[in-house]
Amino acid sequence: MGEEKIFSEGHTGNSTAAADAEPAAHPAAPDPVSSESSSSSSSPNPLEQKVIDEALKKCFDPEIPVNIWELGLIYDVNVSPEGVATVKMTLTAPACPVAGSLPGEVEQKIKAIPGITDAKVELVWDPPWNAEMMSRVAKVMLGM
Numbered sequence: 850m851g852e853e854k855i856f857s858e859g860h861t862g863n864s865t866a867a868a869d870a871e872p873a874a875h876p877a878a879p880d881p882v883s884s885e886s887s888s889s890s891s892s893p894n895p896l897e898q899k900v901i902d903e904a905l906k907k908c909f910d911p912e913i914p915v916n917i918w919e920l921g922l923i924y925d926v927n928v929s930p931e932g933v934a935t936v937k938m939t940l941t942a943p944a945c946p947v948a949g950s951l952p953g954e955v956e957q958k959i960k961a962i963p964g965i966t967d968a969k970v971e972l973v974w975d976p977p978w979n980a981e982m983m984s985r986v987a988k989v990m991l992g993m
Contacts, residue, residue, distance in 0.1 A: 894965050896928040900936070904958035910940075910947060915990050917955070921982025924973060932966035934959045939978045948972070 925937040960966035
């Protein structure tokens with residue numbers, strides 16, 4: 850099944866299955882990853898998509914069996930023409946036990962991607978994360 854990732858509010862695809870796999874929009878998130886922020890296409894540039902697929906979707910909060918992308922912890926993904934990746938992410942709570950380690954793990958996974966020359970992960974708390982930021986997939990996996 851072809852999965853179409855939506856990076857801003859609203860649907861661009863016609864498939865109900867694709868809609869079910871979309872993450873919840875982050876309407877209040879700073880600089881959300883959106884089709885408007887990347888050229889005129891409806892998806893991120895190829896290196897941004899690699900960051901999402903090869904790092905963010907493979908990085909898990911050790912206490913929750915869902916990746917950080919589906920949990921809605923990622924607010925922004927950008928890769929410069931020079932290959933420098935910047936990611937704005939949050940955690941489920943400021944007192945999260947992985948606050949000291951998860952951003953570094955994300956950064957290392959991103960740096961391992963061919964074509965990425967450097968990675969910077971910024972931990973942000975505004976807007977605060979809430980369960981509505983999770984994708985439908987995450988909610989189903991967590992029985993919500």
